[in-house]
Amino acid sequence: MTAQLRLEQVNLFAKLKTQLQGYPILQDISFEIDPGDRLAIIGPSGAGKTSLLRLINRLGEPNSGKIFLENQDYEQIPVIQLRQTVTLVLQEPKLLGMTVQQALAYPLVLRGLPKETIQQRVSHWTEQLRIPSDWLGRTELQLSAGQRQLVAIARALVIQPKILLLDEPTSNLDIGIASNLMQILTQLTQTHHTTIVMVNSQLDLAKIFCNRLLYLQQGCLLINQTASEINWIDLQQRLMHAEQQAKDEWN
Numbered sequence: 001m002t003a004q005l006r007l008e009q010v011n012l013f014a015k016l017k018t019q020l021q022g023y024p025i026l027q028d029i030s031f032e033i034d035p036g037d038r039l040a041i042i043g044p045s046g047a048g049k050t051s052l053l054r055l056i057n058r059l060g061e062p063n064s065g066k067i068f069l070e071n072q073d074y075e076q077i078p079v080i081q082l083r084q085t086v087t088l089v090l091q092e093p094k095l096l097g098m099t100v101q102q103a104l105a106y107p108l109v110l111r112g113l114p115k116e117t118i119q120q121r122v123s124h125w126t127e128q129l130r131i132p133s134d135w136l137g138r139t140e141l142q143l144s145a146g147q148r149q150l151v152a153i154a155r156a157l158v159i160q161p162k163i164l165l166l167d168e169p170t171s172n173l174d175i176g177i178a179s180n181l182m183q184i185l186t187q188l189t190q191t192h193h194t195t196i197v198m199v200n201s202q203l204d205l206a207k208i209f210c211n212r213l214l215y216l217q218q219g220c221l222l223i224n225q226t227a228s229e230i231n232w233i234d235l236q237q238r239l240m241h242a243e244q245q246a247k248d249e250w251n
């Protein structure tokens with residue numbers, strides 16, 4: 001089977017004015033994702049998780065290495081087309097002053113879809129994500145951070161991307177709502193075959209969600225395993241140790 005997404009020896013460096021080549025952010029990253037995968041990306045602060053999501057959404061270019069979507073080189077795919085297929089939801093999404101209804105319809109209005117189709121899609125995805133109808137008239141000021149996060153995920157899904165990238169989607173949610181969201185997203189990969197790539201610092205949530213996990217540390221991919229191969233206790237200890245090390249370096 002052709003991998004849906006493939007990274008080959010990707011390197012990313014921070015650009016510093018004073019140096020020819022800045023310090024490494026991502027080093028020699030290679031992995032593949034299949035359709036319908038639920039991939040968790042884990043690692044201590046500063047490991048390069050968000051930088052990796054940004055490269056996959058083409059918000060940046062690697063300094064070397066290649067990224068392929070269904071065997072097509074990223075460089076050959078127009079950015080707008082790529083972002084319809086691979087959509088990123090940022091950690092603190094904004095609804096830009098729109099009501100929830102307007103925010104959900106907006107990406108479809110931009111694509112010039114007929115009114116009825118827009119209405120159907122919005123209803124479908126609010127239902128799928130269990131967004132109550134009384135949120136539809138609210139603006140972001142009338143939503144909690146967690147509610148905003150859920151609406152941002154729905155807004156990404158209305159365009160029906162093949163790959164959904166989520167950066168810490170549960171950071172503002174309490175544990176009950178967060179585990180509900182994990183269940184909804186898992187169902188989504190089964191019913192709509194959407195591939196989900198999620199950065200998540202909470203291992204217990206990654207555990208209920210993922211079928212594959214990447215562990216990054218200091219820009220290097222140290223673990224790439226299926227859920228059944230992972231030793232969760234070792235992983236927890238490794239993560240705690242790396243977080244502590246990062247804190248000590250900071251102090």
Ligand SMILES: Nc1ncnc2c1ncn2[C@@H]1O[C@H](COP(=O)(O)OP(=O)(O)OP(=O)(O)O)[C@@H](O)[C@H]1O
Nearest residue numbers: 014015025043044045046047048049050051052201
């Ligand atoms: N635009 C940038 N310019 C320079 N350095 C950057 C830039 N963006 C990120 N970095 C550096 O790259 C490294 C990785 O950052 P990144 O945000 O990808 O890590 P992360 O694993 O997502 O961290 P966190 O969990 O704290 O969000 C860090 O050392 C960071 O300082």
